[in-house]
Amino acid sequence: MKKEFHMENRETLYHSMEAGSLAVMFSGHAPRKTGDEDYPFFANRNFVYLTGIEQQNSIFLSEVQGNERKETLFLLPSDPFAERWTGRRLTSIEAYEVSGIDEIKYIDQFQNFLNHIIASKEIQRIYLDFDKIRDNEPDSEAYKLAEYIRNRYPFITLKNLQPQLKKQRTIKKPCEIIAMKEAEKITRAGILSMMQSSKPGRYEYQFKAEFDYTLAQHGVLAPGFPLIITAGKNNFCIHNYSYRGQAQDGDMILNDVGACWDNEINDVSRGWPCNGKFNEKQKLLYQCAYETSEYMFRILKPGIPMKDVDLMIRKYNFEQLKAIGLCDDYASVGKYIWHGGAHHVGYDVHDLADSTMPLTPGMIFCVDVGIYCEEWGIGFRLEDNCLITETGCENLSAIIPRSIEDIEAAMGKR
Incomplete structure (x- = not known):
């Protein structure tokens, strides 16, 4: 899919969100299979639908304030040694060509970036991808972030992206x-x-x-x-x-x-x-x-x-x-x-x-x-x-x- 497809999907999503909101989505990571072997990585489908990015340990964050949107993509930094083992990582230019998101930061900057936005902006709600279908599933990054928000920012309302993404993907x-x-x-x-x-x-x-x-x-x-x-x-x-x-x-x-x-x-x-x-x-x-x-x-x-x-x-x-x-x-x-x-x-x-x-x-x-x-x-x-x-x-x-x-x-x- 061309980047315009993903950009349109995001814009449709934003029309369903109220002003003063953040949307945060995670690509996920490959779980451990056995010993030091992991399962093959398979990116979260909603993340791919909105960004086109299929690289693990990636995060998409968007701030919606009325008609204004500020999008940021967090990726793993370049690491020549690690890439010998696990393959090339996306550059900022490559990520933009796929997603249409031009603000690229490194994954280790996400937590401070999130805290800064909440502290400096009028953020009232955060939309996350709550996608569990069974009670015994382990918590994904979305559920872990939700727990962090509840404990540190109890005044923020947590909302689920799933209903809107269901409508769009239908x-x-x-x-x-x-x-x-x-x-x-x-x-x-x-x-x-x-x-x-x-x-x-x-x-x-x-x-x-x-x-x-x-x-x-x-x-x-x-x-x-x-x-x-x-x-x-x-x-x-x-x-x-x-x-x-x-x-x-x-x-x-x-x-x-x-x-x-x-x-x-x-x-x-x-x-x-x-x-x-x-x-x-x-x-x-x-x-x-x-x-x-x-x-x-x-x-x-x-x-x-x-x-x-x-x-x-x-x-x-x-x-x-x-x-x-x-x-x-x-x-x-x-x-x-x-x-x-x-x-x-x-x-x-x-x-x-x-x-x-x-x-x-x-x-x-x-x-x-x-x-x-x-x-x-x-x-x-x-x-x-x-x-x-x-x-x-x-x-x-x-x-x-x-x-x-x-x-x-x-x-x-x-």
Whole structure:
């Protein structure tokens, strides 16, 4: 993304903040893995959304006073010795080219800088990124700073940036949609590689290797999220990451995968028979999912409550399962439909979004139709990325084989 994208995101954020406020955000740091080894660093997504900076131990601070904004970015200083081990650090010029922030200071100046602003300006509130989703999560830098503020400056009100950032990230800008479409092309190449290499006897890790290799050939060094690629009985563990299963003749291959391009992550699922040819029961179930997905892409349009999308998928899928004699009544549909059918995608694979908003042009979310029939030994999902347009919607992942005929053709069986 160009720096103008991040500058626009910040300006939108400032319009939601009152005068006499500070916004402080942290990029985060890599936690220790074991011994003296750390996990790979992954920058806070809200921080990247607002700054474009993906370097650890970075801080963004902005002062909002009416129509005036003063932005400061705090970075690690140049350290030739440390950079031998951990790589080059951003220079001030490079940071500006990415973020559009021209006031750059070193990270060790942050605490004094913050105290000086609070002491010399009429700061009444500080906005922080409070993002915990579980009670037992360790405190991030935002929570630690909040505790410091409460103890030293009890007169300052602490506010959460999350609600506003949810609203902003729910609607994708044109440059984000372009990036998402590029991610779809790369995901397509990875899925086709898996389909074309599919045969009985292959292990899940071999399918995964095909996808990873294809992404790397397109300059994508890691997928957008941990890949789910399973065969046979492993299809009945929704989030299975072992990759140790072996596909047997007659098994379905379930995959839930996605590339990331310019920080936009897509999320696509396809199911196919490992031998390339659907048997009769596989056809029956797959056609139920396919008809449900096709129906959703015909009817989704602006104005529909987002909360209704999952229910619409579930009810229509039930009707398909009932029509083939598998499911008698709606009360028992949970036997075959195990998970929700819609979630937003973007900077996160389950993207930060305002779920109270109705479908609005610029939203991108998954239409995820899963069917798990244990008595038939068949479990899979058909998941596509839906872009809401002014008049309806667009299936961004329609470029990836999804009908029975197209999947068999892609696998060389037609």
